[in-house]
Amino acid sequence: MRSTWYRWIGYATAAWTFAYGLMGLYWTFGGGGFPFGVGDAELVAEEESRLKFNLLGEATPEVAGPVVAALGLAGTVVAVLMARGYAKGPFRWLLPAFAWALAIGLAIGIQDYRTLIVVAYTPIMPIVVPLTALADDFQWGLLYSMPRLNLLLCLFAGIAWALTAVAYRRRVTGGCEACGRADEGSSWIDRAGRPATWIAFFAPMLYCATRWAWALGFSLGIDPEFYREGQETGLWIAGALLATLGAIGAVLTLGLIQRWGEVFPRWMIGLRGKRVPPMLAVVPAVLVSVLITSAAWMYVRVVAIDGVTAATWALTLPEVFWVVWGSALFVAALAYHRRRRGVCGECGRGTAAAEIRPRRQAALR
Template structure:
């Protein structure tokens, strides 16, 4: 079918060997269904009294949870009731042909499930553990964090399944998402313009956050009380905070590569790689992951503020207010990454559009 469609449009045909490399839109739904079903079954086990439930009152750090006092007997059935139908929805979106369930119901359910699950069950510990791993500190990883990673994996596969399903509905290429009439904003020149604006935001927000942590490490209690600063000083907390902030600042500087030439061609100081083309996925995959984790962390801080979990907010605003802007950082980084992808995607090897 792809060969006939391409021939009718005057586009290059795709060989059977090449087609085998572009099957992910057809397969990702089955992977999503399997992961969500398995995790849903695990929650059925926990709902029936099995040990090891990772969320709510059983959380290793329940103060971060949206369900701090909710027992497994209540929360596990809720999760099972979310995950098992989601597995069925993923399977329906993956199967070829028309479904009896309206497409808007499938897609509406999917995006609500993605938003609710990430906001309610994932938090900043995912980002924090990634940062600590880069600093070679692995002690903070616990059973709850591992389950959050697995849950985010399932949700991510569900989101990609919906993306592939939407492409199929509008007769777009499953691999690149393009149709014969692409909107102007996806053109490389347009993407370069709005991508630069997104990068500016994605650089400014983390530097505002980092400035507070650097100030604390330098002995300046910016945005916190003297008492809190002294308590953190005794535990050397501010030095670790400065280290994490520095990682964020370095990540912000790397974001500039999404609009600079060194993000497309390795610079000359990189011995063995200089002058070679930077593989787009080398930037797109980590940037997309970080954008997701940053957004999750920022939403958690906003949720905790709404729940009234922060004491002495007027005195210690520096501990929470900068993080509440992280969803803006995550959205800007995601937009900058999308612009980079649009600029560098070139001609599709599956459908021949470019």
């Protein structure tokens, strides 16, 4: 299914969109479980800053329900037409425009930092709870609350819409549906891959440095009482662990342009010398790029509305640079994917050099 995703992604997107549209209809007529705005307990608690944290912070089922239902119905039709390659007249550009609008809206527009929190804290929760006094705040039930899982589901749906648009473009422009190659030469993505990788490595370091500084006893100007409270509860330890996870990810990003990103290094017993499956790097990199970009736009709104002061800069300004981090990581992942594609089994385009080089490197070692 992974190798033939372009054949079924449009129909899968249509099925999800139809199901979510039915949920919108359900909320319209008084059904429970509305996950946005007034149905999101975390946003309700932020009475004066809901829209700052989430663009749907004031949403109600009476208003949002019909909108979701209408978009669900229209999206279902659009996804099916794109899956079938319908491209007559203005539909050739109207369909992908609708798809990209939904993709960006779902994956970034309606998101906030909580989607990233769900993914990032999942692997460190077993460490955070024993080392801190935050057991009441860090619970699996709170981490996986319905509004948060709904945002994560919408983010994946946005990615599905983007893939639907990509598959449609390949189908109607005559490119290979499997690899995307046409008759054109190199792309700007190929040239931007190396600088984008280095940008993606350095961009999160300001955030990491501030979180490590807090854990080491440097307040960086934030409110003293708030800082002492964080020390007592172990909040800064949790932040340092999260920053360390981000730094590890930044280092792994360099594998997109390094030899060990194509051939497993010798210290990996059982794998050394073997070819690194390209998707093992591409899928996590793309997913992380979308997650951090979606979270970053929330901090962009916060900084734009509240501004930056000496007492708040360390809390919100480093996250603004996540926009650069996410964008650069996305470009770096695409460049790595294009370089590692090899010969396409469907159209025969491409070169085997990308596959030969790792084997040569392994032989030289």
